[in-house]
Amino acid sequence: LKGKVKRFLNVMLCLGIMTVSASVARRPNFIVILVDDLDETQDSSGELAMPATKRLLRDRGVTFTNHFVTTPICCPSRVSLLRGQLGHNTNFTDVLGPHGGYAKFRALDLDREWLPTWLQKAGYKTLYTGKFIVDYTIRNYDPPPSGWTVFDALVHPFIFEYYSPAFSLNGGQPRMYPAQYATDVVAAKALAMLRSAAANPGGQPFYLQVAPPAPHHSMHYDFTASGAFVSRHWYPPVPAARHWEELSGAALPRPPSFNDPWVSGKPAWLRALDPLTAANVTFLEEIHRLRLRCMRAVDEMVEALVSELDSLGLSDSTFILFTSDNGYHEEVHRMGSGKTTAFEEDLRVPMMMAGPGLAAGSKVVTTTQHIDIAPTVLALADLPLSLRQLDGVPLPLAAVSDGTLPPSYVYGRPDQGPLRNHLMAEFWGEWVEESIHSHQ
Numbered sequence: 001l002k003g004k005v006k007r008f009l010n011v012m013l014c015l016g017i018m019t020v021s022a023s024v025a026r027r028p029n030f031i032v033i034l035v036d037d038l039d040e041t042q043d044s045s046g047e048l049a050m051p052a053t054k055r056l057l058r059d060r061g062v063t064f065t066n067h068f069v070t071t072p073i074c075c076p077s078r079v080s081l082l083r084g085q086l087g088h089n090t091n092f093t094d095v096l097g098p099h100g101g102y103a104k105f106r107a108l109d110l111d112r113e114w115l116p117t118w119l120q121k122a123g124y125k126t127l128y129t130g131k132f133i134v135d136y137t138i139r140n141y142d143p144p145p146s147g148w149t150v151f152d153a154l155v156h157p158f159i160f161e162y163y164s165p166a167f168s169l170n171g172g173q174p175r176m177y178p179a180q181y182a183t184d185v186v187a188a189k190a191l192a193m194l195r196s197a198a199a200n201p202g203g204q205p206f207y208l209q210v211a212p213p214a215p216h217h218s219m220h221y222d223f224t225a226s227g228a229f230v231s232r233h234w235y236p237p238v239p240a241a242r243h244w245e246e247l248s249g250a251a252l253p254r255p256p257s258f259n260d261p262w263v264s265g266k267p268a269w270l271r272a273l274d275p276l277t278a279a280n281v282t283f284l285e286e287i288h289r290l291r292l293r294c295m296r297a298v299d300e301m302v303e304a305l306v307s308e309l310d311s312l313g314l315s316d317s318t319f320i321l322f323t324s325d326n327g328y329h330e331e332v333h334r335m336g337s338g339k340t341t342a343f344e345e346d347l348r349v350p351m352m353m354a355g356p357g358l359a360a361g362s363k364v365v366t367t368t369q370h371i372d373i374a375p376t377v378l379a380l381a382d383l384p385l386s387l388r389q390l391d392g393v394p395l396p397l398a399a400v401s402d403g404t405l406p407p408s409y410v411y412g413r414p415d416q417g418p419l420r421n422h423l424m425a426e427f428w429g430e431w432v433e434e435s436i437h438s439h440q
C-alpha cells in the first residue's frame, strides 16, 4: 500500500497538482475498547474467554505486561483516562456525589479540556458508545458531556441490566432495548459508528470509544412510587444466553493469597474478615465462570470490530486498544468479590494495543498507567502535548515500533525522564463486598 501511495503522489507531483493538504499525512484513527471490572491476575482476561481478542490484538500488536489503573473504580478511572490526569487533580474521586457523579462532573467542567475535545478541535470525529459513568441517568442525560460527535451512552438505572439496557443518544430521550443483550447492543452501535465514520466523504479521522458494561456484576435498584431511591442490590453478572453453558470447568487460580491464612500485619479491616468457607468459595467460583461467560460476548464484539476494520481497509491507519477501567479480586486476602483496594488484583489490568507500526506479538514491560493513554493518542495523532493537565506520558512504543511512528512521537517528557519505575494509585471511599451474601 505504501508503494502505491508513493506512486500516486509521484504522479500527482508530475502533473503539478499536488495540494498542500495531500502532503500532510492523514492522522490515524483510534478505537479504545474499555471493559468494566476485568482483572488481569485472576485469569479472566486470558485465552479461555477471549481467544479472538488474544489472536487479534496480542498476537498482532503489543501487550503491556505491567499496566495499572490509577484509581481502582470505574467513574474516577474513566474520567482520568480521558483527561490524562490523576484523581486528586481531576478532583473527581468517587462514583456518586458529593465527590463524584454527573452533577460534580458538570460543575467541575471536566469535559471542557479532555481527549475528545482536543481531538475534535483537530478535525476528528469522536464517537462514544456504552457505559460512561454510573451516575449518567434517566434524569440528567441532557446535556451529554461535550466533545463527542456522537454520544450514545447507557443510562442509570439500566446500565447493569444485561438484558434490558437503556441508552441516551446525544442527550435525547432514553431508549430501552427490552430483552436485548447489553454487550450485543453496544457491539451493534459500535459497528454502525465505525461504518459511518469510514463512509465519511470528508475523510475525517475518528476516535471511537466502546465501553460494554461486562463483566461487572448485575445491579437492580428499588425506588418508591414517587421515584425516590430505596435500595440497590448486587447480583452475579449475566452472560448472553448463547454462552450460558460454556466454560463450566473453569476455576479461579489459587495464589498464595487465596483465602489468606496469615493476616497479622495486614490492615485492620482485613484482619477483621473471617476466612472464607467452602460454600463461599463454591459461590465465588461460579461468579468467576459467569464473568468469563460475559467476556465471550465481548470477545465476539472485538472480533467483529477488527474484521470490519480489515474489510473497510482501515487496519493500516487505525490503532486499537483494549483495557479495563479497574481490576478485580475474588477470594484473595479473604475478600469475596470486588475492587477498590490497593491490592494488585484491583490495580493491574489487561492492556493490548495493535496498529500501524507496532510490532506483532511484542511486549512492553515498563510500568504504564491509564493516564498515559490520552498523551499516547495525542502523540500518535501528532498533536501537542504541552497541556499542563496531563499527568501521564506517551506509552513507550519505540522499542516495539517498526520505525514508522510519527517523528514527533517521543516517550516521556523532558522534565519527567523516559522511564517510570513506580505506579501511582489512589482511592477515596468505601470498600464494598459485591457478593450475593452482602445484600444491604
Ligand SMILES: *[C@@H]1O[C@H](CO)[C@@H](O)[C@H](O)[C@H]1NC(C)=O
Pocket: 091, 098, 099, 100
Ligand atoms: C474537591 O471536591 C471536594 C468535594 O468533593 C471539595 O470539598 C474540595 O474543595 C475540592 N477540592 C478542590 C481543590 O477544589
Ligand SMILES: *[C@@H]1O[C@H](CO)[C@@H](O)[C@H](O)[C@H]1NC(C)=O
Pocket: 276, 277, 279, 280, 334, 335, 336, 337, 433, 435, 437, 438
Ligand atoms: C461467606 O458465607 C457466610 C455465610 O453464608 C456469609 O455470611 C459471608 O458473607 C460470606 N462471605 C463472602 C465473602 O461472601
Ligand SMILES: [Ca+2]
Pocket: 036, 037, 073, 074, 216, 325, 326
Ligand atoms: Ca468498573
